Amino acid sequence: MSFISLILKNLWRQKIRSLLAIAGISLGIATIIALGAIADGMEHNLIATLRSGKADFSIGQAHAPMIVMSSIPEARLYEIARWPEVKQAVGALVTFASFPGNPYFLTIGIEPEAFELGSVTILEGRAFAKYAEDEVLLGKIAANTLKIKPGDTVEIDLKRFRVVGIYETGNLLEDGGALLPLRTLQKLKNRPGELTVILVRVNEGFSVEEVMARVERDYEGSLITLRSAEEFNRNYQSLSLVRAGSWLISLLALVIGGIGVMNTMIMSVFERTREIGILRAVGWRRGRVLQLILGESLMLGILAAFVGAVLGWSVARSVTLLPQVRGLISPVYAPDLFAQALIIALGVGLVGGLYPAYRASKISPQEALRYE
Amino acid sequence: MSESIVVARDLVKTYENGRTRALDGVTLEIARGEFVAICGPSGSGKSTLLNLIGALDKPDSGELWVAGEDLAHSHGDLAGFRARKVGFIFQLHNLIPSLTAIENVLIPTLELNHSRREAKARARELLERVALADKAHRRPPELSGGERQRVAVARALINNPELILADEPTGSLDSKNEKQVLDLLRELQAERGVTLILVTHDPRVAQNADRVIELLDGRVIAPVAS
Ligand SMILES: Nc1ncnc2c1ncn2[C@@H]1O[C@H](COP(=O)(O)OP(=O)(O)O)[C@@H](O)[C@H]1O
Ligand SMILES: [Mg+2]
Numbered sequence: 310m311s312f313i314s315l316i317l318k319n320l321w322r323q324k325i326r327s328l329l330a331i332a333g334i335s336l337g338i339a340t341i342i343a344l345g346a347i348a349d350g351m352e353h354n355l356i357a358t359l360r361s362g363k364a365d366f367s368i369g370q371a372h373a374p375m376i377v378m379s380s381i382p383e384a385r386l387y388e389i390a391r392w393p394e395v396k397q398a399v400g401a402l403v404t405f406a407s408f409p410g411n412p413y414f415l416t417i418g419i420e421p422e423a424f425e426l427g428s429v430t431i432l433e434g435r436a437f438a439k440y441a442e443d444e445v446l447l448g449k450i451a452a453n454t455l456k457i458k459p460g461d462t463v464e465i466d467l468k469r470f471r472v473v474g475i476y477e478t479g480n481l482l483e484d485g486g487a488l489l490p491l492r493t494l495q496k497l498k499n500r501p502g503e504l505t506v507i508l509v510r511v512n513e514g515f516s517v518e519e520v521m522a523r524v525e526r527d528y529e530g531s532l533i534t535l536r537s538a539e540e541f542n543r544n545y546q547s548l549s550l551v552r553a554g555s556w557l558i559s560l561l562a563l564v565i566g567g568i569g570v571m572n573t574m575i576m577s578v579f580e581r582t583r584e585i586g587i588l589r590a591v592g593w594r595r596g597r598v599l600q601l602i603l604g605e606s607l608m609l610g611i612l613a614a615f616v617g618a619v620l621g622w623s624v625a626r627s628v629t630l631l632p633q634v635r636g637l638i639s640p641v642y643a644p645d646l647f648a649q650a651l652i653i654a655l656g657v658g659l660v661g662g663l664y665p666a667y668r669a670s671k672i673s674p675q676e677a678l679r680y681e
Numbered sequence: 682m683s684e685s686i687v688v689a690r691d692l693v694k695t696y697e698n699g700r701t702r703a704l705d706g707v708t709l710e711i712a713r714g715e716f717v718a719i720c721g722p723s724g725s726g727k728s729t730l731l732n733l734i735g736a737l738d739k740p741d742s743g744e745l746w747v748a749g750e751d752l753a754h755s756h757g758d759l760a761g762f763r764a765r766k767v768g769f770i771f772q773l774h775n776l777i778p779s780l781t782a783i784e785n786v787l788i789p790t791l792e793l794n795h796s797r798r799e800a801k802a803r804a805r806e807l808l809e810r811v812a813l814a815d816k817a818h819r820r821p822p823e824l825s826g827g828e829r830q831r832v833a834v835a836r837a838l839i840n841n842p843e844l845i846l847a848d849e850p851t852g853s854l855d856s857k858n859e860k861q862v863l864d865l866l867r868e869l870q871a872e873r874g875v876t877l878i879l880v881t882h883d884p885r886v887a888q889n890a891d892r893v894i895e896l897l898d899g900r901v902i903a904p905v906a907s
Contacts, residue, residue, distance in 0.1 A: 310784045312791060322779040584777055590737055591789040591836065592764020675738040678771060679728075 316604040323577060330573045331613045334657050337562025338617025338650045343624040344555045345649070346640035364426050364508035365517045368524055371533045377403055381532065383502045389524065394515035399423035400504035402494050406466045415486030416465065418494025426508050427478065429488065434459035434474025437490055445470040448484035449477045466497055481639050559653050563660060570661025574606050578669045585669055586677025599670040606662025607655060614654035618647055686843060686876050687711035687734055692743035694729050703729040705899035716870050716877045718887035721896035727880040728848055730896065734878065735767045735846045748843045764792040768837025772849040775833035776821040783808060783817040786836045793840060807835035811865060827858030834865060845870065848880045863889050
């Protein structure tokens with residue numbers, strides 16, 4: 310018989326109570342996993358969206374709270390495009406627009422010349438004209454889900470557009486959205502002269518790092534350069550609202566779960582006073598009693614982490630199957646996320662178990678054994 | 682005279698800030714390998730004395746040496762001493778209800794770094810000795826009162842203690858089971874040369890011992906010379 314099996318047996322003895330405690334913690338864990346996976350997925354897609362194709366690097370607004378909230382004056386694009394070391398620079402406005410059945414439809418304003426740099430492939434129909442006011446290209450996934458073909462009309466932000474073609478970029482979020490001429494989208498969104506991101510391709514013979522360094526130097530404090538998904542993460546992640554929410558829930562889970570576990574363990578220690586007296590009488594040190602009770606509450610946390618991970622994974626999966634977000638969200642299950650969940654769950658076990666374990670270790674065997 | 686395993690002088694133990702004087706100057710000596718009964722009415726201080734000898738509690742004053750350890754002046758937790766030197770048997774609810782008989786017997790071995798396989802073999806052997814080999818995997822609720830006490834006897838012996846301390850071990854048994862447990866204790870005491878101190882309020886039970894120490898109101902009243 311091992312110490313661990315003793316811990317498991319003690320939890321198994323009070324099945325209902327243990328299950329309730331596990332259910333409580335695992336709900337918090339599931340929320341963290343589901344929200345986190347969805348947030349990661351959205352971010353991942355946005356990052357790919359903004360850094361897509363054959364560009365060497367992207368430029369975003371410094372200190373923007375989220376990638377989609379980045380705002381760059383179009384004038385910057387023309388300044389940078391004139392630099393001798395820049396082969397091509399194109400701008401894009403990335404926003405969400407309302408679309409029948411989807412208030413958060415991804416719309417990207419872009420000029421047809423930028424299609425190559427952004428890896429846009431026309432599958433059906435043709436590209437829109439540069440200044441067309443009512444032409445739109447629909448992503449492959451959006452067209453499939455909505456059953457729309459070139460020639461049909463759609464309503465974006467209450468304005469009618471003609472679908473002239475279907476495109477594919479290979480990015481889930483982009484392929485679930487629409488491309489519009491840059492000017493048209495700027496007008497539609499009332500954001501004239503505004504860009505979200507600039508994609509840059511560097512001339513042969515110049516180093517990408519040096520060009521990036523020049524952007525950061527010349528536009529210090531207003532623009533940042535981004536080369537990889539990780540950089541996007543570092544710059545935008547901590548400020549993301551969904552993430553802040555996820556941490557808040559983590560904290561709540563820690564506090565509420567911790568109180569729940571503490572309650573469970575205090576009751577359990579109280580009921581086992583005599584038993585603990587016996588353990589001490591046959592030679593268990595205080596420390597071992599402490600380990601036993603703390604082990605039980607940590608085990609509750611570990612079990613809840615597994616239940617919560619499975620639950621959160623299924624919730625995130627079912628969310629992606631909702632028609633409203635079809636194609637918009639593909640959850641990303643990063644190992645970090647599960648590590649975060651496990652740490653929270655262990656934290657709950659620790660917070661909830663420390664005091665009861667301390668109490669248990671202080672039980673006087675002489676007192677405990679007096680009452681039969 | 683043979684070597685003493687327990688030497689107590691003027692032991693005093695009070696509770697509730699001195700309002701209850703559970704032991705009021707107890708002096709006694711117990712020889713190694715002896716079977717002694719401590720007998721007296723309820724409340725006379727028997728359990729208190731046994732708990733002091735087993736290092737579950739400390740005297741307020743007096744001297745107490747048990748198995749070479751100075752228990753009156755020791756500091757800190759004496760769990761290690763209990764694990765190695767003492768085997769306790771109580772009247773009731775000795776066992777952890779969620780664990781099987783053999784797991785209960787193994788409980789004290791967790792504290793000592795014995796090999797697990799050896800401990801298990803020893804537990805099996807002891808269960809066989811107390812005639813419970815076939816019930817090793819039953820839990821306490823599936824055992825009779827007498828069987829439970831025999832499991833407790835096996836547990837008390839698992840770490841090869843020098844002393845067995847039994848506090849009313851047959852107090853809740855019928856006379857048939859009482860005899861069986863007492864016979865078993867006496868046999869084991871003789872065959873292993875271990876010292877057995879048995880606390881009882883029942884003079885008939887005390888008759889089984891080599892020697893009876895009588896307690897009344899926290900004092901030894903009839904020291905019978907050995
Ligand atoms: N922890 C304690 N707190 C208060 N009084 C106690 C405690 N333990 C024992 N006593 C008292 O000490 C006296 C002796 O008790 P005990 O040693 O249990 O007697 P016995 O085992 O002979 O029945 C009794 O009056 C009892 O109430
Ligand atoms: Mg008693």
